[in-house]
Amino acid sequence: MGTSVFLLIIVLIGVAAYVLGRSRAIAVAAGDESKLHSRPGYFGSYSAILSLLPALLVLVIGMAIGSELVDRSLRNALPADVLSKPVEEQNVIFHMIQGMSGGIEKMTTEEKATAKADISTLKAILGSKGVPLAREPEPFMVDAAEIYSSNASNVRLSVGILSVAVALLGMFFALSRVSLTFRARNRVEHVVLAGLIISSTIAILTTVGIIGSLISETVRFFAVVPPLDFFFGTVWDPRFSAAGDANAHGQFGLIPLLLGTVYIALVAMLIATPIGLFAAIYMSEYASSRIRSIVKPLLEVLAGIPTIVYGFFALITIGPFFRDFSAQLWGALTGNYTNFIEAQSVLTAGFVMSIRLIPFVSSLSDDIITAVPRAMRDGSLGLGATRSETMKRVLLPAALPGIVGALLLTASRAIGETMIVVLAAGVAANLQFSPFQPMTTITVKIVNQLTGDLEFNSPQTLVAFALGITLFVITLILNVYALYIVRKYREQYE
Structure with missing residues (x-):
């Protein structure tokens, strides 16, 4: 299962959490919304937020960490003669194996057997799967790409299941908090305020990052070329x-x-x-x-x-x-x-x-x-x-x-x-x-x-x-x- 499938499941859980949270608030108030501290929509929003935000954080962070671990394990599993090559050539081989893994996932068992038996046909098979290769693959790349594909699939499955479980736990926890005196509106407004602050911070940090990168590289330039020659030069x-x-x-x-x-x-x-x-x-x-x-x-x-x-x-x-x-x-x-x-x-x-x-x-x-x-x-x-x-x-x-x-x-x-x-x-x-x-x-x-x-x-x-x-x-x-x-x-x- 791909990451997009788990993302869709989490979104559906969030929608369900909103509907259930709103319905439960109305049920707790016995149909009289004036008894509630907050309007039913706030209870629904609170349930959706608790089911969506933690699950999405787990999904994003888990995928990032898992991808790094899979990449590191692949690099460590490369043959010794590959690891002895320059870093630039190692990177070319590494990215080639990554590209091959996407095509191997689409290959049938018979195609995999044919590719391993005759390495010269692998390039043609991968090309038919939409994965063109710049050069002929080496025999060890097939096994490495298959292991990489298997590890990446396991990571996606594990992180996806964990994120779905977190979404369900968040939904049930939010539903258990629904009561006449629960301040759902305050909690939702705090989350919205935090989102606004984070958005403003991202904009500010982006500007600072742009300026910082410009200044750092400009300092390197002026270490070679005198500023007076640059600002007052006519050629x-x-x-x-x-x-x-x-x-x-x-x-x-x-x-x-x-x-x-x-x-x-x-x-x-x-x-x-x-x-x-x-x-x-x-x-x-x-x-x-x-x-x-x-x-x-x-x-x-x-x-x-x-x-x-x-x-x-x-x-x-x-x-x-x-x-x-x-x-x-x-x-x-x-x-x-x-x-x-x-x-x-x-x-x-x-x-x-x-x-x-x-x-x-x-x-x-x-x-x-x-x-x-x-x-x-x-x-x-x-x-x-x-x-x-x-x-x-x-x-x-x-x-x-x-x-x-x-x-x-x-x-x-x-x-x-x-x-x-x-x-x-x-x-x-x-x-x-x-x-x-x-x-x-x-x-x-x-x-x-x-x-x-x-x-x-x-x-x-x-x-x-x-x-x-x-x-x-x-x-x-x-x-x-x-x-x-x-x-x-x-x-x-x-």
Whole structure:
């Protein structure tokens, strides 16, 4: 029996515990629920919790411990000549045996006998069972895989039976506690509170773990490359140089990447901000409810399109359009039909990215303008101001802090964009100031440095963590400042 079967049984026991706990509470109160300290549903929830939580903990912990014991016993049972091989080769053999065990479980007795008699047919049999092997198996692997499969099945069966027994014990114990004075609601609320605390703790620990991993690997990188060379370097060339060269680890200048990141985000914001803001003003003050119900969802659809699709759009449509248009324009002016805008350029990436950012600017700004107290709007109109004057002199000044916060949040999203930049601006780390030439960003280089079968022991890979912590600090500063402005705005009118 698989783990999923035992999981289903435990869930069914939990459902039964809820029904029985609720029914028993009603029976104890003789149908008069007012005699109970808690509503019958709380008794049912208490019974379900006692049957589900301990059993699921036993199942998860037991499977983890059992899997580790089975893996350890398999490694210890490998032949001496295998244990004498390098660790990397031992791991390959170990994982191969693990994969074979899944196929051996599906084999019939006759197929097992055929595989043991003729090892060359084992690979074909396992392939027919959906377990392809990278190389020919060795004779000892068949017995090892069969033992591993048997041990794993025994562990699953033992842990599954134990977890089902724990679920039944929890259900019967919960049913025995049902009484008129039992505080089932308090117990359930304590469990819910503990779940909320655990969820918050997991989120916090995840953030701490991410930051910790970035910092630890960044420290390793700066042990090889001086921080000044990284933060103030103007050349990005992380390739290995010739032996004996002073730049044996290449050059890791951040300035070209940082400039490209800020430049592309700035172009995107310059285009997205007025369009998104004007769209928000129209939807909040001038559009009828029918038009608003159509336009607002259509704008927000843009935010749901995957960024890779925007990248294709830039690569196939926008980039060639800008290139050909610049050639035609330059030819009409000078007679020399040479394009001065590259298909992959800062302008292309910024323009396409702005299309993705428009929904964020418009939606956030619309919510902020709408949140301005109605009394300010009505007071301005009551004094004889027009709608445009009310918007310019009352609503926009009142909503300005919130709009600025929304723009900063949108800018942090633009800084973290990757796929659009890869396809629309290229991967060349150029240090230049023309919006018509290709540049790249920090996120693109993080992907480049971590692409491929690499080990995290060289500056070429460790630099990705230094880039990551730099980008993290930049976006964190933007987000904190944006939240500060938004909070200040909210306190002004609440």
